[in-house]
Amino acid sequence: EVQLVESGGGLVKPGGSLRLSCAASGFTFSSYSMNWVRQAPGKGLEWVSSISSSSSYIYYADSVKGRFTISRDNAKNSLYLQMNSLRAEDTAVYYCARGTTVVTPADYWGQGTLVTVSS
Amino acid sequence: SYVLTQPPSVSVAPGQTARITCGGNNIGSKSVHWYQQKPGQAPVLVVYDDSDRPSGIPERFSGSNSGNTATLTISRVEAGDEADYYCQVWDSSSDHQVFGGGTKLTVL
Numbered sequence: 001e002v003q004l005v006e007s008g009g010g011l012v013k014p015g016g017s018l019r020l021s022c023a024a025s026g027f028t029f030s031s032y033s034m035n036w037v038r039q040a041p042g043k044g045l046e047w048v049s050s051i052s053s054s055s056s057y058i059y060y061a062d063s064v065k066g067r068f069t070i071s072r073d074n075a076k077n078s079l080y081l082q083m084n085s086l087r088a089e090d091t092a093v094y095y096c097a098r099g100t101t102v103v104t105p106a107d108y109w110g111q112g113t114l115v116t117v118s119s
Numbered sequence: 120s121y122v123l124t125q126p127p128s129v130s131v132a133p134g135q136t137a138r139i140t141c142g143g144n145n146i147g148s149k150s151v152h153w154y155q156q157k158p159g160q161a162p163v164l165v166v167y168d169d170s171d172r173p174s175g176i177p178e179r180f181s182g183s184n185s186g187n188t189a190t191l192t193i194s195r196v197e198a199g200d201e202a203d204y205y206c207q208v209w210d211s212s213s214d215h216q217v218f219g220g221g222t223k224l225t226v227l
Contacts, residue, residue, distance in 0.1 A: 035216070037162075045154070045162065045205050047216035059214045062120070095161055103209040105152035107173060109161040 002026040002108045004096050009113030016086050016117070022079040022096030022110060030054075030074035033099045035106055036081050038092035038115075048094070049081065050102040057102050064090075086117045121210035123219035130225045137193040139222045141206030144187060149208045151189040153182060156221075157202045165204075166191060193224070201226045 008020040022034070036048040049060045049070040058070055069082040079096050093114050097106030124142040131137040141151060151169050154162040164173050166182040169189065179194045193200055206219040 037216075037218075044203075044221040045156075045207075045218045047207075047218060050216060059216075061215065097162075103211075105154075105164055105167045105207060106162075107164050107167075109163075111161055 002098065004098065004108060004110035006094060006096050006110045006113035009094065009115045011116045011118065012086055013119050014087060014117055017082070017084045018086065018115060020081040020083065020094055020096075020113060020115070022081075024077045024079065024096075024098070027098070029072075029077040033057075033102045033104070034070075034072060034079045035097045035099055035102075036070060036079075037095045037097055037106070037109075038090075039095070039112075040089070040092040043092075046092070050099070051079070052102050059102060083115070086115075088117050091115060091117045120213055120215065121208070121217050123206055123208065123217055125204075125206060125219040125222045127220070128223045128225065130227055131193075131196050132227045133196055133198060135196055137196050137200070137224055139191045139193075139204050139206075139224065141189040141191070141219050142187055143189075143208065146187055146189050146208065147185045149184075149210075151182065151184050152207045153180075153191045154205045154207065155200075155202045156205065162205065196224075196226055198226050200224060 003025045005023045035050045067085045093112040095112045097109040153166040156162040169184040170182040
């Protein structure tokens, strides 16, 4: 069974940093692209970042480029999102999601981790 | 950047057919994917590549895509179909995934 479990969310002050993790199991992690998608309270889905299976291709939404860094450790079956210079508008539930490639849809999603940016 | 436009809400009676649209410039040239999200839950992929269904998704869910509009059609709507629905494409000109704003389906 495919499982994606996010962790690392919490309350952080504006300008602060946070690192999210996503632990994957039930599939060959190194064969799949991975994505981060967020959802602000009461709002729609917003794509954040994608990384190819070997980390050769990495893409970011304009709203986070230069502040967030996506990475993965295939030996640990883990996906990460380093978030720096956080703003109030980054407050959201952050989902990790699996894709076959960076251009294909996300067929499995984790349950999400809440990030709250507030003073 | 590429924009996908969805109606904020669609209402339908049980047993009827719901159609949710997703508008975008020449969207017919792209592969469109649809997600269902129920309150407090993660999204679930219900249609991919315009009209294909993942395993486990009922045949009542179907999709089409032509010109400037893609459509998710839900036949014989049930109370359990009440949810938010999002369309998504890959925009190759910007190397961005793009989501529509979402449509809340209400079953009357």
